[in-house]
Amino acid sequence: MTNKELIIVGGGPAGLAAAYTAAQTGCHVLLIDRNPQMGGQLIKQTHKFFGSEKQFAKTRGLNIAKKLISDVETCSDRIEIICDATVVGLYADQVVNVLHNEKYYKYHFDALIIATGAGEKMLAFENNDLPGIYGAGAVQTLMNLYGVLPGQNIVMVGSGNIGLIVSYQLIQAGVHVKALLEAAPKIGGYKVHASKLRRLGVDILTQTTIQRAIGNGCVNQIETIELDDSWKPIKGTEKLIDVDAVCIAVGLSPLYQLLAMGGAELKYVPELGGMVPIVDGLHQTTINNIFVAGDVAGVEEASSAIVEGYLSGLAAAAKIGYQQPDYQKSIADYQQQLKNLRSGPFGAKIRAGLKKVEAKTNA
């Protein structure tokens, strides 16, 4: 079995950022991603990011990915990259099991950073398993990565930023967005995105949800229903809409499975998207030398995933003996950046969620 100083699982913004700061300290890194290319969710994001200048605001997601990847490439003597490789096991004796080209490989690590991101949530309604019903990430992948349209007439379910942004991307690709449904009385995402859609003539229906999908082998109609103030369906408000695709954008939930297998303490925190690990101020889990960064630690944004990556990369490297003279200062700076990103009304939910997972003793 090969020994590696620091292994990072996941090459999204969090994993890439972590690899970079860790390598800067002299630490040797093995970065593993199950996709054929690095970049995580960013490589399909064609829109310009919101957030502050330091975290690449106003840059398109796919260009942020390029920048993070080229940063990592400047340290190629210390960062080894394996793509098309899935980490399928995490064991108590500091070993991960990796599936690559139909073979299993075992690596022992001194420190590990899990940055596996998040997966799409599903919504319960009749016939929700019909082909033509997709998660928002899937629609984005299909269009922006492979250049294939998910359908021609689509209804979007969910008005968070993802639902709003993907609706806009669908229109850019020439798809007719027939309606955007939101169960709550108010739009979930930023007003700027919603206004853009309204100007393009998209019907945004609040207090409305999808009740069932209709079709044989593929969705061709959906039935919507209005909800009252206590979220109960109002009989008689059912409407049929002809579609050939439905996009579900009701949020993401952290891919915590490796952490569960390794025995890290997890907690269900709805504000963060589901099961998340208990962490200390340096993003170390309850397992010694195992750190987390990005959406797996709580679903947020690429901006915070990047900063969490920088922070956990430094912290993990320091933990195994690569401490820089200005370590405390850099950590404090990253912690402050995270605080700034989470300030304001849109950060309230995240702040409440994170309070629930802070370990009592901060390292």
Added chain:
Amino acid sequence: MRIFKHPILDFPKKKVIHFQFDGVEFSGVEGDTIASALYANGIKKLSESVERHRARGLYCAIGNCSSCYMTVDHIPNIKTCVTPLSEGMIVESQIGKGVIR
């Protein structure tokens, strides 16, 4: 359906890749996954659920959800949403859990 015109992204013409789906000849392009090539050809049903035989299509497109399993070159349970398409592939709808030969 493929996208040809896009305000931000370029989709240049790519090399054509031929494959078979349930005995019929189809084509995709370089860079496609098996599932993206099938969807570009308008095929949305990729498999059936194991017990009730309900149609299954693409859901997550990143290899998480297992909704796109098919038999490829006689190997069952291939995640077609993340497996690159290659020339001459034999892709089949999978019945049940598939058969390992």
